Amino acid sequence: MTTLYPVQDVFTRGEISPRLHARASLDFYRAALSKCENFVTLPHGGIRKRGGTYFAGEVKISAKKTRAIPFIFSADQAYALEFGDQYIRVYAYGARVGTVEVASPYLEADLFELTYVQSADQMWITHRNYQPKVLTRTAHTTWTLEDFEFLDGPYDPLNDTATTLTPSDTGHLTPQMTSNSAPSGTASTGSGSAAAWQMFDRDKTQDIEIASGGDGYIRYRNAGGAQRVIQLVFSGGGGDDAVGSVSAELAMHIAAFDQTPFDLTASSIVGINDDTGFQPSDVGRTIRLLGADGIWRWAKITSRTSTTVVKIRLYGHALPNMNPITRWRLGTFVPGKYVESGSLYEERLAFSRKFSVYASATGDFDNFALGEKDDDALEFVQAGGGQANDIVWIADSDGALLIGTSGGIRALSGSGIDEALTPSSFKNRRSRTFGCARIRPVDAGQSFLYVTRSRKSIAELTQTAQSRFASDDVGQISEHIPKQGVVELAFQADPDPLLWFPLENGELGGYTHQPSQEVRGMHRHRLGGTFSGSDWAVVESAAVTPGQDGNDDLWLVVKRTIGGVTRRYIEIKTAPFEYGAIADAFEVDCGLSYTGLAVTTVGGAIHLAGQSVDVLADGKVYRGLTVSGGGTVTLPDSSTAAKWQLGLPYAAGADTLELDVGGRDGSIIGRRKKVSKVILSLLETDTTGLQVQSFMRGRWEPVRMPSIVAPNGRATLFTGNVEVPIDDSWEGQGRVRIRHVNPTPCTIRAFTPVFDAEP
Numbered sequence: 001m002t003t004l005y006p007v008q009d010v011f012t013r014g015e016i017s018p019r020l021h022a023r024a025s026l027d028f029y030r031a032a033l034s035k036c037e038n039f040v041t042l043p044h045g046g047i048r049k050r051g052g053t054y055f056a057g058e059v060k061i062s063a064k065k066t067r068a069i070p071f072i073f074s075a076d077q078a079y080a081l082e083f084g085d086q087y088i089r090v091y092a093y094g095a096r097v098g099t100v101e102v103a104s105p106y107l108e109a110d111l112f113e114l115t116y117v118q119s120a121d122q123m124w125i126t127h128r129n130y131q132p133k134v135l136t137r138t139a140h141t142t143w144t145l146e147d148f149e150f151l152d153g154p155y156d157p158l159n160d161t162a163t164t165l166t167p168s169d170t171g172h173l174t175p176q177m178t179s180n181s182a183p184s185g186t187a188s189t190g191s192g193s194a195a196a197w198q199m200f201d202r203d204k205t206q207d208i209e210i211a212s213g214g215d216g217y218i219r220y221r222n223a224g225g226a227q228r229v230i231q232l233v234f235s236g237g238g239g240d241d242a243v244g245s246v247s248a249e250l251a252m253h254i255a256a257f258d259q260t261p262f263d264l265t266a267s268s269i270v271g272i273n274d275d276t277g278f279q280p281s282d283v284g285r286t287i288r289l290l291g292a293d294g295i296w297r298w299a300k301i302t303s304r305t306s307t308t309v310v311k312i313r314l315y316g317h318a319l320p321n322m323n324p325i326t327r328w329r330l331g332t333f334v335p336g337k338y339v340e341s342g343s344l345y346e347e348r349l350a351f352s353r354k355f356s357v358y359a360s361a362t363g364d365f366d367n368f369a370l371g372e373k374d375d376d377a378l379e380f381v382q383a384g385g386g387q388a389n390d391i392v393w394i395a396d397s398d399g400a401l402l403i404g405t406s407g408g409i410r411a412l413s414g415s416g417i418d419e420a421l422t423p424s425s426f427k428n429r430r431s432r433t434f435g436c437a438r439i440r441p442v443d444a445g446q447s448f449l450y451v452t453r454s455r456k457s458i459a460e461l462t463q464t465a466q467s468r469f470a471s472d473d474v475g476q477i478s479e480h481i482p483k484q485g486v487v488e489l490a491f492q493a494d495p496d497p498l499l500w501f502p503l504e505n506g507e508l509g510g511y512t513h514q515p516s517q518e519v520r521g522m523h524r525h526r527l528g529g530t531f532s533g534s535d536w537a538v539v540e541s542a543a544v545t546p547g548q549d550g551n552d553d554l555w556l557v558v559k560r561t562i563g564g565v566t567r568r569y570i571e572i573k574t575a576p577f578e579y580g581a582i583a584d585a586f587e588v589d590c591g592l593s594y595t596g597l598a599v600t601t602v603g604g605a606i607h608l609a610g611q612s613v614d615v616l617a618d619g620k621v622y623r624g625l626t627v628s629g630g631g632t633v634t635l636p637d638s639s640t641a642a643k644w645q646l647g648l649p650y651a652a653g654a655d656t657l658e659l660d661v662g663g664r665d666g667s668i669i670g671r672r673k674k675v676s677k678v679i680l681s682l683l684e685t686d687t688t689g690l691q692v693q694s695f696m697r698g699r700w701e702p703v704r705m706p707s708i709v710a711p712n713g714r715a716t717l718f719t720g721n722v723e724v725p726i727d728d729s730w731e732g733q734g735r736v737r738i739r740h741v742n743p744t745p746c747t748i749r750a751f752t753p754v755f756d757a758e759p
Helices: 025-029 106-112 194-198
Strands: 036-037 039-041 047-049 053-058 067-074 077-084 089-092 094-103 113-119 121-126 129-141 142-149 165-167 186-189 208-211 214-222 229-235 244-249 262-266 286-290 296-302 309-315 328-330 341-345 348-353 356-359 376-380 391-397 400-405 408-413 425-428 448-451 457-467 468-473 490-492 498-502 509-516 521-526 537-544 550-563 565-573 589-599 612-615 619-628 642-646 652-657 673-685 691-695 701-702 718-725 735-738 748-755
Touching: 036 039, 039 521, 039 652, 047 652, 053 094, 067 113, 067 550, 077 106, 077 537, 077 550, 089 142, 094 142, 094 244, 121 341, 165 286, 186 194, 186 208, 194 208, 194 214, 208 214, 244 612, 262 537, 296 652, 296 735, 348 391, 356 391, 356 400, 356 652, 490 550, 498 537, 550 589, 565 589, 673 735, 735 748
Parallel strands: 036 521, 053 589, 067 537, 113 341, 341 391
Antiparallel strands: 036 652, 039 047, 047 748, 053 565, 067 077, 077 089, 089 094, 113 121, 121 129, 129 142, 165 262, 186 214, 208 244, 214 229, 262 309, 286 296, 286 328, 296 309, 341 348, 348 356, 356 376, 391 400, 400 408, 408 425, 448 457, 457 468, 490 498, 498 509, 509 521, 537 550, 550 565, 589 642, 612 619, 612 642, 652 735, 673 718, 673 748, 691 701, 691 735
16 A cells, blocks of 8 residues: 555635545545634634633623624724623723613514614614614714604505595794784885785685885784784885785795694594504604695604594694695504614615605705605615515615515615616616524625525625626535524634634634635634533624734624623634733633733632633643632642733634545545654644544644753743644544643644555
């Protein structure tokens, strides 16, 4: 038999599905692993042990689910928001911001159905069961959450029933006068006309002389103790014309915030809330009313009296009279039917609900009044196309507003190339894509990444032409990882392009995404600690914000059992170790750092009381130390250190695939093989924590390099090649396991098994 030395110097396809473990003919086979756990596949080809997680704080209510949401004003001002059961807390750059806490209406069950869109210091938060809210930052420690007020829209279809709405007032600043002093107050003109009242009688068909010459005034003075005078003074009119200065009508309305709400009475309940009439939930709802003068107004319901009577405040023009109104539209939004997702697109604030997309007027995010001008608000119905598929998210992309539905993705844009989206210029195109889950997609730079309808796969959306897109399942070769159920997505651009996605089994999924270099590799991460008998902690939520050091921060909400009690912690994944001193490496989870005088004991780890932790102290490894009930950790043998990294341990593991090289008559998949040793090409690796094992023998072989450990017991970092003998058997198929167990760095650039195989 010939001894073979095949090299695997690329791991960019990460951990592939067990369904592909015998597909050695595929191009990516020699760039893949059967297991990639707590290792990250690098764009350069190798794999690197992930950085640990730094403890930032415990959530307010550890017994309940919590979600992390990013709030990014700029690359220099970024926050992570802790959304819990009816509260929001604020974190920035590794710590909670003071005692900032904002009350919210969102219950634990609502948290992962919230969607959000942000512009500068404002974030709009939506959920179908809640009126949209606006979270505003006015200062670093000053945050408010308020209802978002839609002005004049959007609305349900025009009433087509016989039901009329009759107002008890008109919203005018003056009553409808029948004489100069009736029904109340006094009307007068500069000319002393007895017909001055006709300027306030709601009739625009007659002219009234208000001055015999070019100067004059028209005035209304209300009755009662507190005098209010409305007066219009003019000059320059009339001239030598004998007619003098004439006018038809002066109508002034009371500003909505100054109005006393008045009744609006429906003639029946038909056409209102599915023929149930007005409901308490209609308070705050808008109504559009067409007056007898042919002008639309809008009003807001302030209270509900009965199924047929509500009180309203009127906005815009006052009504010409109190006649029954036959043409009206109720506001679209009621509990259970509020908007469900949002985005910004071409200076418009856009929301979606069910089959519709609503976009504000350009540059006026509160105004949703429809119109025909280019900058008026827009409304698109049946955005799902031929199928009646619910819209689950909308997102801004180059040249289009992407509309993700349960049946696929559509692109809404202006009708021409580089043409703006307007009420009269639009096209709505279907793309050949997968159905979407109700999970916020992420912009991954060169493409969009989104979760498919089943929540068990992740797809990439790329633009193939103007407003045309196509999708591909990026996790197809690693289908077993997202098949655990994707919870949400978070994309990290620096230092490496990585997609992170918590899974329903508590693992943290990772995906190295650099399609321009054909780098597409999935990996799995199990955080240190346990929960309910599992061997790892449960990651419930993930969010990415820009960090202070130029790297992006990955914020995690992690659930563990500590001292028999469920604890949920906010943690930040640390930046990967690169080109530094080993004492600075942070390769523990839920950890803390200490830098100062050389000490034997450090405190502050009360969140890990009773847990077994690893410590890297001045570059020396201590494993299995116990945190006291008071949160202190003591080094053995009265040792001291000035720089500590302590936290829960985790191991990184990589399993290779069956070897398939050197067969004289074809593939050697399935033939017996035996590995005698492996050659590892390492970069900045603590070899004292590195071990190799045959699949069959089950004994871990350490990397024995005594010269790498300094005389004082401190580990040092090694770059180069190492050989590790292996006790293998002929039944092992040439597969090898690699793991690193110390709280220190490990990067594997290449792997070369030395093996014999049956001819």
